[in-house]
Amino acid sequence: MELVDFNVAKKLLSDYKINFPKTFFVSNGHDAETASQVVKYPIFLKIYGKNILHRTEHGGVTEIKDKNDLLLEFSKMMNIKGVEGVLIQEKVLGKSLIVGMKRDAQFGPVIMVGIGGIFTEIMKDFVLRVAPVSEADALKMMSELKGYAYLCGQRDKKTINFAEVAKIIAKISDLSIKEKQINEIDLNPVISDEKNALAVDYKFLI
Amino acid sequence: MKNLERLFNPKSVAIIGASPKEKTVGFGLAQNILTGIKERKIFFVNPNQKLVLGIETYEKLTDIDEIIDLAVIAVPAPYVLAVIDDCIQKKVGGIIIVSAGFSEVGKEGLILQEQILARVKKFPEIPTLGPNCLGAVITKNKLNASFAPGTPEEGKIAFLSQSGALLDVVIDGVEKLGVSSAVSYGNAADIGLTDLVEWFAEDEATKVLALYVEAITDGKKFMEVASKVTKIKPIVAIKAGKFEAGVKAVQSHTGSMAGDYQTYKAVFKQVGIIEADSIEEWIDISKLLAWQPSCGNSFAIVTNGGGCGVMAADYCKVEGINLAKLEQKTIDKISASPYMCPHWSKSNPLDIVGDASSERYRVSVEEVLNQKDIEGLIVIQTPQIMTDPDENAKIIVELKKKFPKKPIICFFLGGKMSDEAIMLLEENHIPNYSDLKRGIIAIKALIK
Secondary structure, eight states: OOBOOHHHHHHHHHHTTOOOOOEEEEOSHHHHHHHHHHSOSSEEEEEEOTTOSOGGGGTOEEEESSGGGHHHHHHHHHTSTTOOEEEEEEOOOSEEEEEEEEEETTTEEEEEEEEOGGGHHHHOOEEEEESOOOHHHHHHHHHTSTTHHHHHTTTTSOOOOHHHHHHHHHHHHHHHHHOTTOOEEEEEEEEEOSSOEEEOSEEEEO | OOOOHHHHSOSEEEEETOOSSTTSHHHHHHHHHGGGTTTSEEEEEOTTOSEETTEEEESSGGGOOSOOSEEEEOSOHHHHHHHHHHHHHTTOSEEEEOOOOSGGGOHHHHHHHHHHHHHHHTOTTSOEEOSSOOEEEEGGGTEEEEOOSSOOOEEEEEEEESOHHHHHHHHHHOTTTOEEEEEEOTTOSSSOHHHHHHHHHSOTTOSEEEEEESOOSOHHHHHHHHHHHTTTSOEEEEEOOOSOSSOOSSOOHHHHHSOHHHHHHHHHHHHTOEEESSHHHHHHHHHHHHHSOOBOSOEEEEESOHHHHHHHHHHHHHHTOOBOOOOHHHHHHHHHSTTSOTTSOOSSSEEOOTTOOHHHHHHHHHHHHHSTTOOEEEEEEOOOTTOOHHHHHHHHHHHHHHOTTSOEEEEEOSSGGGHHHHHHHHHTTOOBOSSHHHHHHHHHTTBO
16 A cells, blocks of 8 residues: 555545645745745644655654744755655644544445544554444544543543544545545544644545 | 245255265264154255165255255265256255365365356355355254254244354253254355344344354445344344454554454444354353343342342443442332341342342342332342252242343352252243353343
């Protein structure tokens, strides 16, 4: 399986009305500067390459506070093996979830929602459901997570916007049913606060 | 839906490959099919043997003059195709291919199997079970078209299993359980699990479907059928092959977490199938669902051992089983009994104390069942010197008849002292479990 091109992925999200933060793909310093003027600081720089599936393992994510650091960090990233360009993205605050899909040979698209961030794979707190998944199904899936109370803000009084995340999950289900060429999807993380939910990083595998 | 009536309720059966040699598949089939001799005509086909179990054989299926509903094939794999052609010529109503040596042994076998499949697919009016299967047992029809080690008693559970050996385990191991049917579908060249689930969902003798699943090959159809069936009959499934042999190199996070088994688990949950974790649990749950009515989530525990009562309450908590609060009226009635000791617990679990007589069991069980919001009852008996297990069992059987809509689940713990009592309970379809945790896991499946 290989990663679909960044701009194709971005278009898929737009086509299915899945919200994501302002993100630009740049491959030269001039474009990087132009993009950074559109995206408000602090910004994130993230490496992009078709064969780079887990960019943090390559040291490929950096937060930049102001434009003085931009070009230096940008050129450092461009020198990492396999890097085709850098994503410049606005910083999003909230709680992290992972929303995904795996196409099963027997059952078709299997939709996943899990607690995101660094604990995704360690805690393995996720719920699966075979598509089609409605928004109501998606809400139920989230309520079955072990970390549901955390998403509700039991400790920190900061809840996520369940309805908005449910919309994303239902849209991923819809997308997976229609776009049969796509085998796996990771929206990781989806970051949500009380108001919004955004697909901050996205991977589509074909 | 495939019509399996002539296959599972045949007026006549031919066993092709019936054998007089003991400890062979052909002998087992012949011996078992004869248990239904009064129900149907039976023919044995074997060109090399004149007599099988005292019955004259035919050289070929087509030599038989009469209509054949069910043809059971147990000849070596290379000869199966020719027999299938005879079956088609004879317009049989269904075929069971017991013979092994097909897709399960590799490429050559797979080619043979595909040839058979291509042939039978042309005749949808001839449903075919197998190859590489144990066969089928339908107790209400007195049909044992299998080489199982015996014939199970009539009951309400339909065991549908890819593995024939596991059916042997059920048939041999759980005498009193009772089955409506035991069908192994082997390599599922034609009839698959989904077809069987569809068929037995409509079978009046079947109350519970117990499935052993390795792989489902028609996922979407299976989900569609199963989600309809679970609304009318419970399905309990055990899944084998949970761990994948290899791990793919390039995957998404979702891909690595949504493994095959995780997907099956999600599918089961989504369509309302109860998943069992072990053979024991599979049978425990199926038995309870077959024998007792389902109910709301409100239970009481009556026990003559305080510790066991506490443990049972703990397991109920873990499994999400609610214990009802005793009404004052219930407490008063129990306390008013001359047999009751003054220091019984007066709360749920009802600890009626170690020296509990059978009369103490009677009054507490009866009054608890009289309390409207208590929907099901757990009875624990520890074998103490003053305990009378036989009498206790008799009382429970009696009270069960008075309250048919409320499930009773027994835990007569210990050993030989309660053997006969347990037999009496189970003959009356009141399940007894030898371990609290085992039974309480099963009770969870009973809750509506």
